[in-house]
Amino acid sequence: MTTSEPTVVDVIPGVYDIPAEMYHADPIPGGSLSSTGARTLTSSCPARFRYDLDHQQPYKAAFDFGTAAHKLVLGDGPELVLVDELIWNTDATKARVTEIRAAGNIPLKRADLERVHDMATALSGHPEAADLLHPSSGQAEQTLFWPIGNVWCRARVDWLRDDQLVDYKTARSAHPDAIQKAVQDHGYHVQEDWYRRGAAAIGLLPMDTPFPFIVQEKEPPYLVTVARLDLWRDIAHQVSEKALFLYESCRAADYWPAYSTDTEFVSPPAWLERQYA
Numbered sequence: 203m204t205t206s207e208p209t210v211v212d213v214i215p216g217v218y219d220i221p222a223e224m225y226h227a228d229p230i231p232g233g234s235l236s237s238t239g240a241r242t243l244t245s246s247c248p249a250r251f252r253y254d255l256d257h258q259q260p261y262k263a264a265f266d267f268g269t270a271a272h273k274l275v276l277g278d279g280p281e282l283v284l285v286d287e288l289i290w291n292t293d294a295t296k297a298r299v300t301e302i303r304a305a306g307n308i309p310l311k312r313a314d315l316e317r318v319h320d321m322a323t324a325l326s327g328h329p330e331a332a333d334l335l336h337p338s339s340g341q342a343e344q345t346l347f348w349p350i351g352n353v354w355c356r357a358r359v360d361w362l363r364d365d366q367l368v369d370y371k372t373a374r375s376a377h378p379d380a381i382q383k384a385v386q387d388h389g390y391h392v393q394e395d396w397y398r399r400g401a402a403a404i405g406l407l408p409m410d411t412p413f414p415f416i417v418q419e420k421e422p423p424y425l426v427t428v429a430r431l432d433l434w435r436d437i438a439h440q441v442s443e444k445a446l447f448l449y450e451s452c453r454a455a456d457y458w459p460a461y462s463t464d465t466e467f468v469s470p471p472a473w474l475e476r477q478y479a
Contacts, residue, residue, distance in 0.1 A: 213354075215404045217362070218345045222279075223306070225345050225358050234347070234354035234455075237396035237442065240445035241389040248448055254456035266308050267318065268372045273308070274322040275335065275370055275418075275432040276361060279340035281307040284315055301331045317420075321372075324424035331416045334368050335361055346400035353450050357400045369419050376417045376427040379385050390415060391434035 213230055220229075228234055242251045273279035274474075283302045288294045290311070302309040310318070326332050333339070340363035347356050361368035371386060385391055394413045401407040415429045431438075452458050469475075 203247070204336040213347050215348045217404065217406065218341075218344075218347065220345050221341065225356065227479065228356070230347065230354045230356065231424060232354070233451050234356045234357050235333045236358075237389075237393040239449070240396060240442060241392050242440050243445045243448045244392070245389060247461045248452045248458040249460040251449075252452075261303070266310065267275035267314060268297070270308050270314070271372050271420075272360070272370060272416070274318050274341040275325055277337060277437075281306075282315060283307050283309050283376070283454060285309045286312050290300075293361070311413070320422070321424045325416070325426055328426040328428075330428045331418075333429070334363075334366075334414060334416065335370070336395050336446070336479070339363050340368070346397070346404060346406075348400050350399070350403065350446060351450070353446055354411055355400060357397045359397055359401075365407075366414065367394075367401060367407070368414055368416065369393070369397075370416045370418070372420050373417050374420065374427050376419045378427065378429070381417055381427060381429050384417075385431060391431045392441045392445075394431055395435065395438035399442065412470055 228236075237295060239251055242254060248284070255337075269279060270282050273282055278330040285295065285299060285302070290296065290299060290325050292378065299309045325335075340361050342361055344359045344362040345356065346359065347354065348464065349355070360370050369390075371384075371390075375381075394415075397415060398409050398411060400408075413431070417427045417429060419425045
C-alpha cells in the first residue's frame with residue numbers, strides 16, 4: 203500500500219509513509235496544493251493563501267491537545283511527554299517545554315495527559331468508531347501525492363483502510379448540529395472531496411468510497427459521533443474545482459489578488475432589510 207519515503211526530487215503519484223514535518227514542508231518541486239490550501243483559496247482569497255505559504259504559522263499550544271488525542275487514538279504521532287508542573291511559566295519549566303517541542307514531541311500537563319487517555323478509552327467503547335479504527339484495519343497518517351493537470355496535490359489521511367478513508371476530529375461538541383456548523387465553518391466537506399480525489403487518482407479507492415468522520419468531544423464523558431457528509435458532495439466538488447482553477451491561474455500569472463480589485467458596495471443582510479422595509 204505504501205511506497206518508500208520520497209525526496210524533493212523523486213515524488214511520483216502514490217501513498218507515502220512520511221513524517222508530518224516533511225508533509226507540511228511540501229516535498230513536491232515547485233509546490234503542491236493541499237486541502238487546507240484549497241479551503242483558504244476559496245473561503246478567503248489568493249493573497250491570504252500566498253501569505254500563509256510564505257510565512258510559517260506561529261505555534262499554537264492549543265494544537266497540542268488535538269495532536270495528543272490523535273496519537274493515542276490512531277497510534278501514530280509524536281511522543282507525549284509529561285511535564286508534571288502545575289505552573290508552566292517558570293524559566294526552568296518553559297525551557298523544558300521548549301526543548302520537548304524542539305525534539306518534535308508534545309509536552310502535556312498531567313490533567314491533559316490523563317484526559318487524552320480517557321478519550322481513547324471512551325472511543326474504544328463506541329462500537330462503530332472502534333471498528334473503523336481497529337489497529338488491524340488500516341494505517342495511520344498516510345500521505346497521498348497526485349497530479350491533476352499541471353497541479354500537484356497532496357493529502358494526509360488520518361486512517362487509511364482498504365475499503366475507506368477515516369478522519370478523526372476532536373471538538374467541543376459532537377452533536378450533529380454542531381458538526382454541521384463545523385463542516386460549514388472549516389470546510390470538512392472540501393477535505394473529504396480532496397482526499398477522495400487523491401485516492402481515486404492513484405487508483406487506490408473509487409471516488410465514491412465511504413469517508414466517515416469520527417468526532418469526539420474533549421470534555422467528559424468524551425461523547426463520540428460518526429458522521430457522513432454524503433449530502434455535501436456536490437458543493438464540495440464545485441469548491442475543489444474552483445480551488446484548482448485559482449491555484450493554477452494565480453501561479454501561472456504569479457498574481458495572487460485579495461478579496462476584490464474594485465470598490466465593493468456592501469448591502470445590508472436580507473433579514474435587516476425586511477425589518478426596516
